Amino acid sequence: MFLFFSGLNTLRMESPGYEHMLYSTHPPLYISQPNPDTRMACSLKEEDIKPTCSLLEINEHNWSGVYMPYYDRLTIEENPWLLRMTEVPAPAPPPFRTVDLSPPAPTQTQDPHSEMESQAEERCLEQVHTMVVGEVLKDIDTACKLLNIAPDPMDWTCMHVQKWLLWTEHLYRLPQISMVFQELTGSNLCSMTEADFRQRTSQFGDMLYAHLDIWRSGNKAGSKGKCDDDSWSDVVCNYPSQPIHLWQFLRDLLRKPHNYSRCIRWLNKEKGIFKIEDSAHVARLWGIRKNRPAMNYDKLSRSIRQYYKKGIIRKPDVSGRLVYQFVHPVW
DNA sequence: AACCAGGAAGTTC
DNA sequence: GAACTTCCTGGTT
Numbered sequence: 001m002f003l004f005f006s007g008l009n010t011l012r013m014e015s016p017g018y019e020h021m022l023y024s025t026h027p028p029l030y031i032s033q034p035n036p037d038t039r040m041a042c043s044l045k046e047e048d049i050k051p052t053c054s055l056l057e058i059n060e061h062n063w064s065g066v067y068m069p070y071y072d073r074l075t076i077e078e079n080p081w082l083l084r085m086t087e088v089p090a091p092a093p094p095p096f097r098t099v100d101l102s103p104p105a106p107t108q109t110q111d112p113h114s115e116m117e118s119q120a121e122e123r124c125l126e127q128v129h130t131m132v133v134g135e136v137l138k139d140i141d142t143a144c145k146l147l148n149i150a151p152d153p154m155d156w157t158c159m160h161v162q163k164w165l166l167w168t169e170h171l172y173r174l175p176q177i178s179m180v181f182q183e184l185t186g187s188n189l190c191s192m193t194e195a196d197f198r199q200r201t202s203q204f205g206d207m208l209y210a211h212l213d214i215w216r217s218g219n220k221a222g223s224k225g226k227c228d229d230d231s232w233s234d235v236v237c238n239y240p241s242q243p244i245h246l247w248q249f250l251r252d253l254l255r256k257p258h259n260y261s262r263c264i265r266w267l268n269k270e271k272g273i274f275k276i277e278d279s280a281h282v283a284r285l286w287g288i289r290k291n292r293p294a295m296n297y298d299k300l301s302r303s304i305r306q307y308y309k310k311g312i313i314r315k316p317d318v319s320g321r322l323v324y325q326f327v328h329p330v331w
Numbered sequence: 332a333a334c335c336a337g338g339a340a341g342t343t344c
Numbered sequence: 345g346a347a348c349t350t351c352c353t354g355g356t357t
Contacts, residue, residue, distance in 0.1 A: 301335075308337090
């Protein structure tokens, strides 16, 4: 797990609030997992955040008790590169070697072996950093598309800020906090200090501040690398995007299982059969996207049923409650 | 109670 | 006019 933290050094250094995402103590936040029984209810303990884990010692047991605000839902199953990273051949590492997660310090010894080691380590960390930033950008990209907001918080209107807050509430199962940020544009939000955030919501101010900071940092990172990143430039070029169709919205949620599998997931991806696991949640997300605060599953399901005669979605042959099927699945 | 089906009318683009 | 949204009646799980 500390792979992520090591790789995020650059982001973290640029983002003072990020440390609070890692270190602050707030009530447990649930992290999306396909199986609710295996989801991690994360609360931070001091021992969990000490960087004592070697890259080579990472295993699933190290995952528990770690709060990963934005990278939290990355699982080995859904992110094969994580597995690859654990297989990165380190140059003859001594047993129990540990990796400090602080920014690389100047090499003190001139021993050529440890110098080579430290160079390899740096390269490894650099690779991880690149991949983590990529994941951050992808997640922000998805949220931007689903919410129809700009990636840069500085561009947000009051409504965009409210959307982002509502989304964050739902993503992390927070209580309703958006009302204490009414009448604020993204620029207002960005000019607020962490203390300002805490003043508005003492319990979640630091977390929100850090979450916003990740968006800002991600945006900076995206600006640096967007020339080589098609998905990022898509967001920039397409904003403001065309009105999204409900079937596209559902498909986009399904394409991000590490974020949304707790509310919607594939039963049979090849056949396009999916199940809405949390009908109220999906309806709420759709309502946020469409600026329809009164949206509920009754209405959303009526919209889905409109697709029956259009041949876009149908009920599968072996049907069930909350189970639907894309007629022409193209993945 | 929650979900399902579909008619009818309204809204937004 | 398309694509929903809202409201509704009535049926099923």
